Amino acid sequence: MKPFAFARPADAAEAVATVATEPRAVFLAGGTNLVDHLKLGVARPDLVVDVRRLTSREITDTADGGLRIGAAVTNSELAADRRVRERYPVLAQALLAGATGQLRNLATTGGNPLQRTRCVYFQDVSTPCNKREPGSGCSAVGGYTRYHAILGTSAALPDPTAPETCIATHPSDMAVALAVLDAQVQVLGPAGARTIPFAELHRLPGDDPSRDTVLEHGELITAIDLPPLPAGARSAYRKVRDRASYAFALVSVAAVVADGEVRLALGGVAHKPWRASRAEEALRGGPVADDAVRHAMDVELTTAQPQPGVDGGNGFKIPLVTRTVVATVRDLTQETQA
Amino acid sequence: MTELLEPRAIGRDTVRRDGEAKVRGTATYAIETPVQHPAYVHPVQATVPLGRITGIDTSAAEAIEGVVAVLTHENAERLASTDDREFAVLQSDEVAFRGQVVAVVVAETSELARQGADAVEVTYAEQPHDSALRVDHPDLYKPEKINPSFETDTAEGDVAAAMATAHVTVEETYSTAMYHNNPLEMHATTALWDPSAEVPLTLWDSTQGVHPDRAAVCEVFGLEQEQVRVICPFVGGGFGSKGTPHAHVFLATMAARAVPGRPVKLGLTRQQMFSLVGYRTPTIQRMQLAADRTGRLQAIAIDVVEQTSRIKEFAEQTGVPTRMMYASPNRRTTHRLAALDVPVPSWMRAPGECPGMFGPEVAMDELAERLGIDPVELRIRNEPERDPETGKPWSSRNLVQCLREGAERFGWADRPPAGHREGAWLVGTGVASSVYPTMRQATSTARIRYEDGRYVAEIGAADLGTGAWTVLPQIAADALDVDEGDVEVRIGDTRYPIASVAGGSSGTNTWGSALTVAAREFRTKFGRSPADGDEVSGDVDQASKDDAHAAYAFGAQFVEVRVNVDTGELRVPRLYGVFGAGRIINPRTARSQLLGGMTMGLSMALHENSVWDTRLGQVANHDLAEYHVTVNADVGDMQAHWLDEHDPYVNVMGSKGIGEIGITGTAAAVVNAVHRATGIRIRDLPVTLDKVLTALP
Numbered sequence A: 001m002k003p004f005a006f007a008r009p010a011d012a013a014e015a016v017a018t019v020a021t022e023p024r025a026v027f028l029a030g031g032t033n034l035v036d037h038l039k040l041g042v043a044r045p046d047l048v049v050d051v052r053r054l055t056s057r058e059i060t061d062t063a064d065g066g067l068r069i070g071a072a073v074t075n076s077e078l079a080a081d082r083r084v085r086e087r088y089p090v091l092a093q094a095l096l097a098g099a100t101g102q103l104r105n106l107a108t109t110g111g112n113p114l115q116r117t118r119c120v121y122f123q124d125v126s127t128p129c130n131k132r133e134p135g136s137g138c139s140a141v142g143g144y145t146r147y148h149a150i151l152g153t154s155a156a157l158p159d160p161t162a163p164e165t166c167i168a169t170h171p172s173d174m175a176v177a178l179a180v181l182d183a184q185v186q187v188l189g190p191a192g193a194r195t196i197p198f199a200e201l202h203r204l205p206g207d208d209p210s211r212d213t214v215l216e217h218g219e220l221i222t223a224i225d226l227p228p229l230p231a232g233a234r235s236a237y238r239k240v241r242d243r244a245s246y247a248f249a250l251v252s253v254a255a256v257v258a259d260g261e262v263r264l265a266l267g268g269v270a271h272k273p274w275r276a277s278r279a280e281e282a283l284r285g286g287p288v289a290d291d292a293v294r295h296a297m298d299v300e301l302t303t304a305q306p307q308p309g310v311d312g313g314n315g316f317k318i319p320l321v322t323r324t325v326v327a328t329v330r331d332l333t334q335e336t337q338a
Numbered sequence B: 001m002t003e004l005l006e007p008r009a010i011g012r013d014t015v016r017r018d019g020e021a022k023v024r025g026t027a028t029y030a031i032e033t034p035v036q037h038p039a040y041v042h043p044v045q046a047t048v049p050l051g052r053i054t055g056i057d058t059s060a061a062e063a064i065e066g067v068v069a070v071l072t073h074e075n076a077e078r079l080a081s082t083d084d085r086e087f088a089v090l091q092s093d094e095v096a097f098r099g100q101v102v103a104v105v106v107a108e109t110s111e112l113a114r115q116g117a118d119a120v121e122v123t124y125a126e127q128p129h130d131s132a133l134r135v136d137h138p139d140l141y142k143p144e145k146i147n148p149s150f151e152t153d154t155a156e157g158d159v160a161a162a163m164a165t166a167h168v169t170v171e172e173t174y175s176t177a178m179y180h181n182n183p184l185e186m187h188a189t190t191a192l193w194d195p196s197a198e199v200p201l202t203l204w205d206s207t208q209g210v211h212p213d214r215a216a217v218c219e220v221f222g223l224e225q226e227q228v229r230v231i232c233p234f235v236g237g238g239f240g241s242k243g244t245p246h247a248h249v250f251l252a253t254m255a256a257r258a259v260p261g262r263p264v265k266l267g268l269t270r271q272q273m274f275s276l277v278g279y280r281t282p283t284i285q286r287m288q289l290a291a292d293r294t295g296r297l298q299a300i301a302i303d304v305v306e307q308t309s310r311i312k313e314f315a316e317q318t319g320v321p322t323r324m325m326y327a328s329p330n331r332r333t334t335h336r337l338a339a340l341d342v343p344v345p346s347w348m349r350a351p352g353e354c355p356g357m358f359g360p361e362v363a364m365d366e367l368a369e370r371l372g373i374d375p376v377e378l379r380i381r382n383e384p385e386r387d388p389e390t391g392k393p394w395s396s397r398n399l400v401q402c403l404r405e406g407a408e409r410f411g412w413a414d415r416p417p418a419g420h421r422e423g424a425w426l427v428g429t430g431v432a433s434s435v436y437p438t439m440r441q442a443t444s445t446a447r448i449r450y451e452d453g454r455y456v457a458e459i460g461a462a463d464l465g466t467g468a469w470t471v472l473p474q475i476a477a478d479a480l481d482v483d484e485g486d487v488e489v490r491i492g493d494t495r496y497p498i499a500s501v502a503g504g505s506s507g508t509n510t511w512g513s514a515l516t517v518a519a520r521e522f523r524t525k526f527g528r529s530p531a532d533g534d535e536v537s538g539d540v541d542q543a544s545k546d547d548a549h550a551a552y553a554f555g556a557q558f559v560e561v562r563v564n565v566d567t568g569e570l571r572v573p574r575l576y577g578v579f580g581a582g583r584i585i586n587p588r589t590a591r592s593q594l595l596g597g598m599t600m601g602l603s604m605a606l607h608e609n610s611v612w613d614t615r616l617g618q619v620a621n622h623d624l625a626e627y628h629v630t631v632n633a634d635v636g637d638m639q640a641h642w643l644d645e646h647d648p649y650v651n652v653m654g655s656k657g658i659g660e661i662g663i664t665g666t667a668a669a670v671v672n673a674v675h676r677a678t679g680i681r682i683r684d685l686p687v688t689l690d691k692v693l694t695a696l697p
Ligand SMILES: Cc1cc2nc3c(=O)[nH]c(=O)nc-3n(C[C@H](O)[C@H](O)[C@H](O)COP(=O)(O)OP(=O)(O)OC[C@H]3O[C@@H](n4cnc5c(N)ncnc54)[C@H](O)[C@@H]3O)c2cc1C
Pocket: A026, A027, A028, A029, A030, A031, A032, A033, A034, A035, A051, A055, A071, A097, A098, A099, A100, A103, A106, A107, A108, A109, A110, A111, A112, A113, A114, A115, A116, A171, A172, A173, A174, A219, A220, A221, A222, A246, A247, A248, A249, B625
């Protein structure tokens, strides 16, 4: 823990300018992730800028029939919104599958997708971690990998000492739903406003695991837009975890089933919410019986890399995620037929 | 045989006397003790699992404004006794396990103490460490005794011969994980050293026993009992981890002595608790059962391998319940330890019985399956008439009644067949027995005084949230033959007469016995119309005693498990326990104890697992977001019932102790139910979904 200055700017533009000029400044929203990291020494900012009251706390209808969610809308408010529950059940379900009521009352639309990995080594400053301390190595490789990635990891057999190694997963449930919904992220930065497709917000570790997203320093999420789903589309979120509530996903699936189209995003398997586009492609226009979905998932998982570990590793995620996708799509299609 | 107290207050469902203060938030816990101008203490922990400190640079920490002192092995006071190496804090440059405290920072605020701790720079000469428990560890040794003082090994007859000739045998290895007690209230000590005061050292410590706490501190610091006062009115759970003091109590005391006259507060973080306040050793249990075709056991044996730390031995008595649970002519129990470079293990709710009722109770289920005998019936057929271990008759043993009543309540006879499926769920049912010895400690004194028309009883007992504040007045009222409202019992302070630790489910038995002795003395001396200020003391060793019987509480747990056919997710719609635990002093607090124990047993079955990272020598998942305990959503209908049991041998209350029995057997019942649902026999805890995945359609 280290002392920091605290600022409460008057508006979003001032907040952006304040953070942009201070290299070790961070935004604070609900604080449910950042404050933990301040205590643990994982985050060591010089300046904390409170943006909680600087972005919209409204959910508004958009001209195209979708919704715009202000960045300050809490996870509880969003999950309870009638329009979200009726039109985007996948999102409401994902939100309610996350954390607890108390946390969701504080957690925000801007903060949730930007929460950081739960990798236990990332959270323990006494162990090497490329994400926390670039170049220090990755303690997770060969360690406790139950909650780690099987897709999009840096190398076939990751080298724990290499600076690019990271096998962390992104922990947000909400983000998996937003990925399947083709959400758009509204951002205000030092260079002005821009829109980022949600699927492009999060990064794979690539050669710099310290960066979770493509946001530049000082860029503030102001809102997230949901485009309308096709008429008759059904959606659902299924989260599989080690206990019935209050646990992060081992794997999760956000699915949308519409006429001739299946959209799938996977959680708990990669450094980012994983849009299963190969599986989607394999299923396009065809039947969505169990076998077809299973086959599509085989295609999706051809590059999957199970990680060994002190607790038996995470190879079980490969059959688990396939089974979960098959069951979720089955439930949605049976619902459609019914 | 003892004439039991006539129950008037005893047996009543009275509300917790401390409940209102807790709900209102006015009950003060150790870290909240209101003191003047406290300083805060934060430990610095070793980041290597084995080695020597080659340098400690405290200058950056000391330069922080608001840092009052930094203590290391270089400047800390020399302790009077360093015999107990867990207690011998900051005495040498040796690091014996990762997470050991190598320095403490004392500062004006807890934030500054933490910042100061981050700024202490420690360099180490690291040595190769060994922290991996293996059944074939080359350095396994036989401890002299196992906790607290049982024989390490026992043998009777010839197990091998019986195994070779029996109709059916089971020979399997089971394992339980490493567990951390994780009480809600984190360990904390507020300490004041005021050399000019009559009692120079005051500790407000979260402890299961103020007197044992004081004794340890006196020993380590070379102080007299009169120089130390320990106060602890409320404890937010301990589960054994506050049964003995741990390093932080000595660190807080040391810090207080470094800033005389100023109180200090040391509150451990949840993460620090994973290396500093004890844990349950992982156990590996090799079981052998042999039976004739009717299911009668011909042999029962358990060979246990577990760990301890290199600096202090704790030998969990895992094999002990196998010595007395079932009748069998041939028997063997052994315990072997590996002393590793790991934190010091210690008591955790039902040490011995909790892990020790896992392997055997799953093995019994495997035996029942191989014999084609109902597992309830198999247990009944192996009911011993006397304690197989000592040959003594039972003070009372109602396992069979617990099994029968549990089966009845659960609907066992109509349970669905193996592999039964309902929608997306496979359904299985399982049973296991529970047991816990009935104990009474040798030392405890109660003082009763007549004061302003009421009876005030004082005893240095502890209430961990268990109910001592509530049940002790019930006992005292009946012993004095007065209304409960006319009795006040004061606990949690060494100013009151000495009391034993709240452990081994012995608190009520021990303190209640002392109270009844004092009450009897009081009436003998002062009759029924005492004068204000009349006072006597009574010792537990004057209470009637019975050595002729083997005294245990028994129970049976029944569980229904559902396993999702797609994902392997596990849910527990029903968990019922029936216990024969003597007379229940207060049904409200008793129910909480039994359900609490069962919940913890369920947690052990499905979730709890301190994942040991053998490379680093530490628990990887060291916080409550990653170390999972069972939540409400995992379970549906949980019920705890008890028999109306009359035991005239255990003590004058007829009580057997209920704090621990609930956790025993639960995990085995769950494993047995999962087997019935899926056909998979999981012998290594916890039962997680990945372990059943391959068996699903
Ligand atoms: C015990 C526990 C269990 C949890 N379980 C789950 C779970 O099961 N599933 C799940 O999905 N989540 C879970 N969470 C995480 C929780 O959902 C997140 O902590 C929360 O959503 C973060 O939102 P916040 O507003 O509090 O963010 P903060 O903590 O305030 O911020 C998080 C990050 O986002 C940045 N930030 C915040 N707002 C903006 C913005 N508008 N623009 C740019 N940057 C911003 C901050 O600088 C910080 O880096 C859990 C958390 C805890 C503590």
